[in-house]
Amino acid sequence: MYEYLTGLITAVKPTYIVIDVQGVGYQVHCPNPYHYQVDRQHPVTVYIYQSVSDSDISLYGLVDEEEKQLFLQLLAVSGIGPKSALAILASPDHQGLIDAIANNDVSYLTKFPGIGKKTAGQIILDLQGKIQQLSLTDQVDEVTDHQDEPALLDALAALRALGYQERVVSKMKKQLAKKPGRTTDEYLREGLHLLN
Incomplete structure (x- = not known):
């Protein structure tokens, strides 16, 4: 069982990231893959849960x-x-x-x-009664790179991958498009905030 992986993020997709640990690329499904950025210089640590079934072995990554x-x-x-x-x-x-x-x-x-x-x-x-008041903090670093339409499309793809229906995502696109110049992470967070 894995506790965490520390390596370089080599790909960020709508449902997963790829983390390179000493030459081995692990596909890791994340709640918000766009929390991470492709960075082949600075290693990051991703906390891992491994799921094993009859037909699949998957890794799930959490921020902390x-x-x-x-x-x-x-x-x-x-x-x-x-x-x-x-x-x-x-x-x-x-x-x-x-x-x-x-x-x-x-x-x-x-x-x-x-x-x-x-x-x-x-x-x-x-x-109820078991879940602790965890000291969860929002540790997402703000991304300052300017991204426009591709960032919005990536965020919408992530919403679809999370299971939101196409009609809901289409509605969201109109609202999010009114806020140009945001990163994929910002669009995704804003979309989830509007949905919830």
């Missing part, structure tokens, strides 16, 4: 130990798999998630793709 702990707690809920947990954690407001669980806020949880009332209720039932 606290986010990984929250991811593992979500996986402990009946009906939540790694992809659903990633979609939930794609929202930058992790404290809002923790508060929603603590306050029985089913409507907040059903805003995430693939989470219906039954699953939201199960999340609350399984995690």
